[in-house]
Amino acid sequence: MLELRQVHTHYGRIEALKGITLDVRKGEIVTIIGANGAGKTTLLMTICGNPRASAGRILFEGEDITRLPTYEIVRRGISQAPEGRRIFPRMTVLENLQMGAVPNGERYFAEDVEKVFSLFPRLEERMHQRGGTLSGGEQQMLCIGRALMARPKMLLLDEPSLGLAPMLVQQIFRSIVEINRTQGLTILLVEQNAYQALRIAHRGYVLATGSVVMEGEGRELLASPEIRAAYLEGGH
Amino acid sequence: MSVAAQGVGAEKARFDPARALKEAGLAAFVAFMLFLPMMGFRLVGAEGRLGLEYRPQWVVIGVVTVFFGHLLVSFLRAMRGAPVRPAGRVGPVARYVNTHAKWFALAGIALAFALPFTPFANRYVVDVATTVLIYVMLGWGLNIVVGLAGLLDLGYVAFYAVGAYSYALFAQWFGLGFWEALPIAGVLAATFGILLGFPVLRLRGDYLAIVTLGFGEIIRIILLNWYPVTRGPDGLSGIPRPTFFGLVFTRRPAEGEVAFHQFFEISYSGLHRVIFLYYLILLLALLTNWFVLRIRRLPVGRAWEALREDEIASKALGINPTNTKLTAFALGAMFGGFAGSFFATRQGFISPESFTFIESATILAIVVLGGMGSQIGVVLAAAVIVILPELGREFEQFRMLLFGAAMVGIMVWRPRGLLASREPTIRLHARSAGERSP
Numbered sequence: 263m264l265e266l267r268q269v270h271t272h273y274g275r276i277e278a279l280k281g282i283t284l285d286v287r288k289g290e291i292v293t294i295i296g297a298n299g300a301g302k303t304t305l306l307m308t309i310c311g312n313p314r315a316s317a318g319r320i321l322f323e324g325e326d327i328t329r330l331p332t333y334e335i336v337r338r339g340i341s342q343a344p345e346g347r348r349i350f351p352r353m354t355v356l357e358n359l360q361m362g363a364v365p366n367g368e369r370y371f372a373e374d375v376e377k378v379f380s381l382f383p384r385l386e387e388r389m390h391q392r393g394g395t396l397s398g399g400e401q402q403m404l405c406i407g408r409a410l411m412a413r414p415k416m417l418l419l420d421e422p423s424l425g426l427a428p429m430l431v432q433q434i435f436r437s438i439v440e441i442n443r444t445q446g447l448t449i450l451l452v453e454q455n456a457y458q459a460l461r462i463a464h465r466g467y468v469l470a471t472g473s474v475v476m477e478g479e480g481r482e483l484l485a486s487p488e489i490r491a492a493y494l495e496g497g498h
Numbered sequence: 499m500s501v502a503a504q505g506v507g508a509e510k511a512r513f514d515p516a517r518a519l520k521e522a523g524l525a526a527f528v529a530f531m532l533f534l535p536m537m538g539f540r541l542v543g544a545e546g547r548l549g550l551e552y553r554p555q556w557v558v559i560g561v562v563t564v565f566f567g568h569l570l571v572s573f574l575r576a577m578r579g580a581p582v583r584p585a586g587r588v589g590p591v592a593r594y595v596n597t598h599a600k601w602f603a604l605a606g607i608a609l610a611f612a613l614p615f616t617p618f619a620n621r622y623v624v625d626v627a628t629t630v631l632i633y634v635m636l637g638w639g640l641n642i643v644v645g646l647a648g649l650l651d652l653g654y655v656a657f658y659a660v661g662a663y664s665y666a667l668f669a670q671w672f673g674l675g676f677w678e679a680l681p682i683a684g685v686l687a688a689t690f691g692i693l694l695g696f697p698v699l700r701l702r703g704d705y706l707a708i709v710t711l712g713f714g715e716i717i718r719i720i721l722l723n724w725y726p727v728t729r730g731p732d733g734l735s736g737i738p739r740p741t742f743f744g745l746v747f748t749r750r751p752a753e754g755e756v757a758f759h760q761f762f763e764i765s766y767s768g769l770h771r772v773i774f775l776y777y778l779i780l781l782l783a784l785l786t787n788w789f790v791l792r793i794r795r796l797p798v799g800r801a802w803e804a805l806r807e808d809e810i811a812s813k814a815l816g817i818n819p820t821n822t823k824l825t826a827f828a829l830g831a832m833f834g835g836f837a838g839s840f841f842a843t844r845q846g847f848i849s850p851e852s853f854t855f856i857e858s859a860t861i862l863a864i865v866v867l868g869g870m871g872s873q874i875g876v877v878l879a880a881a882v883i884v885i886l887p888e889l890g891r892e893f894e895q896f897r898m899l900l901f902g903a904a905m906v907g908i909m910v911w912r913p914r915g916l917l918a919s920r921e922p923t924i925r926l927h928a929r930s931a932g933e934r935s936p
Contacts, residue, residue: 353803364801
């Protein structure tokens with residue numbers, strides 16, 4: 263569904279991605295793990311065209327999207343729940359969800375809001391509250407919910423567990439699996455929390471200083487001694 | 499009692515005498531530097547010559563007042579704890595006004611319509627009210643750009659000027675009347691809005707402010723120097739007055755024209771035209787307000803607000819930032835242009851003098867003072883900014899000093915503006931939990 267072929271990205275003269283090749287197939291959960299500064303977030307942002315890849319090709323459903331502007335890529339069906347959530351703090355929960363529905367306009371709004379509320383009942387309780395007043399976990403739910411409002415074919419999640427209590431992390435990951443199973447939505451998940459991410463992922467890629475250093479099935483990576491040593495030591 | 503009060507105070511913030519003295523000393527020093535030239539010397543004319551009068555006692559009084567005043571303020575502050583309201587919290591008055599916004603708005607509109615017929619209305623009152631409404635309209639127009647789209651624009655007066663000059667020039671060269679020229683002025687101003695928008699698409703915050711500031715100056719300097727068309731500093735005079743469905747407001751209308759007082763068979767009064775202009779700007783302002791309230795609920799209005807809150811997130815949600823910003827600049831400019839046309843027809847004379855940076859700053863101050871994005875806040879702030887200097891006329895040269903102090907005071911006590919809060923554009927009734935109060 264999504265293919266990256268030798269993708270390079272530069273920030274000025276610094277090369278953040280050094281030729282990434284990866285595939286995400288329809289209906290999969292694929293995770294990208296790696297340490298701070300490995301280029302995980304850059305990879306997701308490059309898929310969305312912000313910044314653009316300086317070399318290589320990105321194909322989505324066979325179409326080359328490498329040079330498209332961000333909003334066109336979103337309209338093709340790739341939705342991102344960005345790092346740090348980036349919800350609109352002065353807008354209410356409902357307005358945030360409405361912003362997520364921009365590519366579809368009003369057509370499916372009522373129906374989709376129901377879907378998001380049944381996935382995250384907390385959001386329904388808070389629908390008229392301003393985004394900035396939500397707790398971290400609720401903001402993450404809102405961020406994922408907002409991305410779902412675009413009716414994406416593929417969801418990019420950037421560190422949904424960031425700064426959340428372990429209980430909440432569990433809950434968010436359960437929701438991710440639920441979205442994938444019930445709606446058949448393809449998910450590309452970037453995580454620092456390698457253990458949780460690999461447990462729910464079908465496949466995973468390990469990123470280090472802008473290159474893919476390992477790839478394999480989720481369970482396989484979880485069992486591999488290198489991964490255990492590098493990313494899983496010191497508890498989960 | 500005093501022990502208890504001190505105990506409570508000590509919990510919040512300890513009163514530190516050494517620090518308070520140091521700060522008061524610093525304030526007194528600043529006051530000294532300011533007061534020495536401002537209060538210490540005075541020009542006096544004596545025997546046809548100018549002489550200096552020295553007034554050291556004034557400087558001493560000023561500096562001592564500042565020193566002890568500062569000590570008192572820091573002492574009171576320590577007693578009560580920090581007076582700053584936490585960010586994001588809305589004060590009780592603002593909340594009350596916002597929950598009853600509809601009633602306040604209706605009452606305000608009713609009052610505005612009734613104003614010329616109230617007993618205390620005279621030419622002066624209606625004139626000041628007209629000026630207030632011009633600024634209300636400009637504030638609402640700029641609110642689109644600054645309040646909703648979050649693009650800091652320091653050159654808004656350029657569009658006001660474009661509107662004023664396009665009406666004046668179209669009237670002069672093509673004999674167009676106010677009503678025919680109004681849409682053209684709006685379109686021209688919007689075009690200039692887009693012209694400004696293109697180069698600044700990538701800029702934000704301070705950089706954007708500087709470029710818009712430059713744009714405002716460019717327009718003014720063109721008006722000043724393009725003598726064959728704009729007649730430069732001489733300005734354009736004899737701008738035709740607007741008509742009331744073809745009726746003119748003159749005592750003796752020209753051949754083929756019918757005057758307002760003749761048609762309605764009332765005796766002529768200069769006040770008719772003043773009142774007509776007042777209603778005209780009232781309607782234009784209300785049109786602006788209605789438009790802004792409507793567009794906030796449309797996708798483009800929501801996109802403006804999303805862009806203001808977080809540009810990266812907005813792009814990631816499929817918003818086209820280019821089009822969104824350009825529409826904000828264009829529509830904001832259009833209302834500036836309308837207001838400019840009105841200004842031209844009201845004054846009958848325009849020159850680049852009326853479109854200096856201070857005008858941009860005043861309009862921006864209205865938006866910020868009112869509370870970014872708040873429509874009622876703009877009305878309050880425009881009233882404050884126009885009426886306060888009028889009230890202060892008795893204080894002569896201290897007028898602008900008082901005005902400045904009042905502005906500083908407002909920003910200290912209400913750092914987020916007079917009415918800082920935004921009304922959600924969408925509400926759903928909860929399905930199961932029943933009604934919930936906002």
